[in-house]
Amino acid sequence: MSDRARRAAAPRLLQSAGFRFAALFTVLFGAASVTLIAVLWISTAAALDRQVLAAIRADAVALTERWRNGGEGGLVDAIEERLATDLTNESIYLLQDQHGAKLAGNLVNWPTNVELGMTFTRTRIMHDGIPADARVLARDLGGLRLLVGRDESERLQLRLLLTEGVVWSLGASLLLAMMGAALVRRALERRLEPVMRTAQHIAGGDLSRRVPVAGRADEFDRLARSMNTMLDRIQALMQGIKSVSDAIAHDLRTPIARARTKLEEAVETASDEAALRAAMEQGIADLDHISRIFQALLRIAEAEAGARRAAFAEFDLVAVLRDVEEFYGVAAEAREQRLEASFPDSIMMVGDRDLLLQAVANLLDNAIKFTPDGGVIRLLARERDDDWIEVAVADSGPGLSADERARAGERFFRADASRNTPGSGLGLSLVRAVATLHGGRVELGDAVPGATPPGLEVRILLSADG
Amino acid sequence: MRILLVEDDAEVARFVKKGLQEAGHNVEHAPNGRDGLFLAASEQFDLLVLDRMLPGGVDGVRIVETLRQQGNRTPVLFLSALGAVDERVKGLKAGGDDYLVKPFAFAELLARVEALARRPSVDAPATRLRVADLELDLLSRTVNRGGKKIDVQPREFRLLEHLMRHAGQVVTRTMLLEKVWDYHFDPQTNVIDVHVSRLRQKLDKGFDKPLIHTVRNAGYMIRAEP
Incomplete structure (x- = not known):
């Protein structure tokens, strides 16, 4: 590794979220272990220490008391009595007179570094001929020098063992922490890796890829699901664009070809100017038709893409429907059809007024077209108990077979019965797109089930809050 | 009536200009937004017919906004291939008076031009x-x-x-x-x-x-x- 690479490696490691999580894990785990050991230490080694000091102090106080009451003799008796009853053989006493002569106790010499006073001293003594560590307290009792202490050898041994244990366990926890950190990092990478791989495939153009969901309902699954929802939406949009361009490529070609043939034929064969003029007028009409199809396709695409959701506003659906009813009522009347409408006083909803208007207009337009003269068309709107807003248009036309119903709503689909009527086959596609835009759907059914002809009923279900 | 037509497509411009002239109007043509804005701001017209998308960095909406800021209230008819509802709203909000989507029939354009030019005056509402x-x-x-x-x-x-x-x-x-x-x-x-x-x-x-x-x-x- 070159110097530069080594210098770059540290920041790159720090940039890895996996490493940072791992480091955090190590620190937390280490801190927990240290705390645990500290508590353990304080409650064992330190407690033992405190016990020793308390015992020495109590002993010293008791002996002092004894000296005050019983004088030198009493004190010597007390020390001897204590030494005799000391089963653990830990106690250390030494009583000397002014000249340093031993009066009582189990030490031969006064330890070198011990001075009279109130402080505890650690010292090395010869205890029963064996060198040992001890904690002592020395007092001056009216010329007599009293030394009270405890042999600490065993305790120090215990402490050593404890310390050893602590070091081992600290090392072990550090090792475990680092292993845990590595595992966390690996797990993190393993969970994120499929997401990354999917993203790369998608960036590479394969929109069908999805992030695998582990089924653990955790944060990663939630991330995966949101990503997949987003991808579904993007794919639907792309599909929409693709199907519009397919439709344009395929279905606009037909009328364009037709118009072109007619014009070409006229140029070749028209006998006089009047015939030529008629052909050109027909050509213009054909072009207008093509441009209408185009407009309709764009509107559908616009609705399907959901781009118009930004234009959603609250409005009264009934006011819009009354308007349409009035507009188309005249057209129905002209064909001696009856347009029966039934609305509540008002249905407030959030949506795109223009698109809904056009959807209902398309349905009424169809209904008027397919209902025979003298027939009945019904337009109704209501707020259903299941919270849908329903707008239904029913006609007394030939209706649709189950097969046709399934295909209705496909772009450019036209039922057999409608082949000879003008229309583009896009009306219901728009209705469907508009319903979907408003969080709803379209249902097709017989207007009067069982009757011949059954008529067609188209129900648009809309969600009230958009 | 004096009309300024700002349209970059030469064929459409020629067709519209010829048609309006035959209907008895005096038509000036600017092929890009910059020239169009200059003409509209410096001369007196009864009506502006503007394309929305224009070369030269100044589009139709910008022309109208600039003119309206200067207090110029000449009626404006947008002529545009941008047919979406939002686009129409954008054009009218900017200060346009009418919006016609391409492709259009000339009769439609002429009818709208004449309707705009002889709009009922707002000052003295007829009863x-x-x-x-x-x-x-x-x-x-x-x-x-x-x-x-x-x-x-x-x-x-x-x-x-x-x-x-x-x-x-x-x-x-x-x-x-x-x-x-x-x-x-x-x-x-x-x-x-x-x-x-x-x-x-x-x-x-x-x-x-x-x-x-x-x-x-x-x-x-x-x-x-x-």
């Missing part, structure tokens, strides 16, 4: 409109012909009002749809024709002189002379 012996009272919302009251429904009243405000001018079906019904889509069937013919029947019943005339390939016109 009474009259064509021959037909009289429309805007205050009492009643219609009389030859002194005889004719019953019309509210929408028919608005339809008639629109026709009469543009008496002597062609009013297209799309214009009626937009201005009387506020519908901005193509209803495909000729529902408008049915509405107009119903109104026509009411007005002409008992009179031998028809007032509402059908203009072939264009729309309708109300006028006194046949």
